[in-house]
Amino acid sequence: MTRGGKRIEMGRMSGAMPARIENDEAGMRLAIRAALAGVAEGQSPFGCCIARDGEVLAVSGNRVWDEQDATAHAEVNAIRQASRRLGSFDLSGSTMYSTCEPCPMCYTAAHWARIARIVYGATIRDAAEAGFNELAIGAGKMKELSGDGVELVPGLLAEECRNAFRTWQRLGRGRPY
DSSP states (O other): ETTTTTEBOOOTTTTTOSSSSSSSSHHHHHHHHHHHHHHHHTTSSEEEEEEEETTTEEEEEHHHHHHTOOOOOOHHHHHHHHHHHHTOOOTTEEEEEEEEEHHHHHHHHHHTTTTEEEEEOOOOHHHHTTOOOOSOOHHHHHHHHHOOOOOEOOTTTTTHHHHHHHHHHHHTTOOOO
């Protein structure tokens, strides 16, 4: 998608996406939209948006089954898209909005991309309860172990994020991994 001469990759989501967001809730709503779009396609119920200074850099859903790639989590996909867009892996000053607490792989990718803030809704425990093979190592523990300066903002629109799991389960179109 092109906005203001810049291409914004939106995964495989359809529909117009805003080039800017005004607050954390707007960023999370884009992530939720990506998660639900993935569910409709038989993917897993995870979505992510990355923005910096209000500018949307990337929005993606989980593509593990579609790409047969265990690393194709929504957060990793969004980091890849944002990095391509900026021509740099350095996403300093960016905020990651994730419908679920990042797993250790996604947290580490955010750390290496120098993402400043991670805002998430559902927890790793919620994902495990939905049937996903999650490691019980939360973002708070990853932050503690790494000693990095990332700001964690848990629980934003958590019920709506958990609803993506319920929708995914109700439709029965996807598989956990």
